[in-house]
Amino acid sequence: MKSIRVALGQVQPVLGDVYANADKHMAFIDRAVEQGADVVVFPELGLTGYLLRDLTYQVARRIDDRDIGKLIGASQRIDVLFSFVEESAAHRFYTCSVYASGGRVIHVHRKIYLPTYGLFEEGRHFSRGESLNSFAVAEYRAGIAICEDVWHPSVPYLLSVAGMDVLYVPAAGPGRALGGDPHSGSQLFWERLIRTYAQLFTCYVVFVNRVGFEDGVFFFGHSAIAGPDGEMVGKVASHDERLEIFSLDLANIRKERYRTPLLRDEDVHFTQRTLARLVEGQ
Amino acid sequence: MQRDRAMDICRKLETSVAGAVPVLVGFLRDEIQKTGHRNAIFGLSGGIDSAVVAYLAVLALGKDHVYPLIMPYRESSQASVNDARQVLADLGLQERMIDITSQVDAYFSCQECATHLRRGNKMARERMSIIYDQSVVYQALPLGTSNKTELLLGYGTQFGDLASALNPVGDLFKTQVRAIAGQLSVPESIRRKAPSADLWQDQTDEDELGFSYEDADAILHLLVDERLTEDEVVGQGFQGELVDQVMRRIRQNQYKRRMPVIAKVSSRTIGIDFRYPRDWGM
Known part of the structure; x- marks a missing residue:
């Protein structure tokens, strides 16, 4: 197995301006190509901004929309994982992330868990994604879980059952609960979370968080990658716009899964039986 | 016991803002620049809150883009003016002083028996009307200087000192403003003196x-951030009467923290179901 060079496209979207954001994505894609990356990953709602409220209605695009098509087309040069508000044929609105490669869509993930508490209002505007699967990319399998999706361990668990060497986590994570450490509490939570999943599912976890402010809400960036041993592979030590590239050695997955065969020993049938019984009992 | 417990909580609050300055500076830079402005304006009273705002604004925008106004009334303390001047000197900012005596006295010359409260509110609103007028001259956005303690207690004048386009210190308790003042090396005399709205001679906030x-x-932190009930706060050693007084102030002053209430008659009402972020317009 080889290495993949992953570019973390830690962008600061302009709220509600799909054109400006698409231009920025294209500029980041150009830079990632120049620097020899295999894939460039953008954060949750990188094409629209996050705190949309009623703007959701205006920024939504069908997946066959021309604006979206440009980014899919760019994947002829480099794989691109990007995120926008997707409108279905039935006029439902989803937070979605698309993985495009070779000029076509390989996978679409619609965000399943929509936080609607505290500062979050996603449930007011978005429909909930209803399917989950991993997908094949060249020599490995990948999964996508958007931000809150990974606060539900069932999502990475199910993706792992489907087969997952790399978990991509596009996020719009706000900085909250400033702590004594000179980083926000949220940043520490996220680092802990991706390291834990990487170790438990012996896979790489690629977390790409946006930056900038929207109505005073601070998005803290600090995109990062954790490896299958639970150690950090690299991080963007900044809450500014950045494009940084890290190399993921896929051989480490093989090594780690032999050393710690958690996935081999995972009993999905036991899980399925028990879950069915417990859900039935509720 | 109350004193000890309060001091413990305040120490915790202070350490919790160890990493806040870059966030506040980023907030000012980002939220000002996205409006197309490069400059900030605010009243510099000689107190700690507006001093902290001055230091943050200079870090965010550079000293050539920061316009503090000193706006004394004839009874204002000379010491406050001197403290404000010290901030200007320390930051290399030009002095801009507008004395509000004539306009305030002209109004009250035909108003009999105006209370301290009315006079204080009038002065606060005169100052804010000047800031908004001068904001056109300097093409600057007015910055708020009310901290979280004042906002929660309603210790400020609606459409006076509570008004602003952006407020970098509105999520910081007074204790935290003091801690940040220390980090920013705000002059010692300003950090040490008793906080005062300078509404009359020898007045102190406390x-x-x-x-x-x-x-x-301490009480606000427990009630608001930690969501404790009043009984639980009393259980931590605080006097019931004081906790009740604080809670009453939070509730009674809610109106000052909201836009005016609008009678709903249409299907889309501003603030109710016409919901856009401020940054939409940027």
């Missing part, structure tokens, strides 16, 4: 409120 900022911050 005399007027009837409790100390340490007690207020």
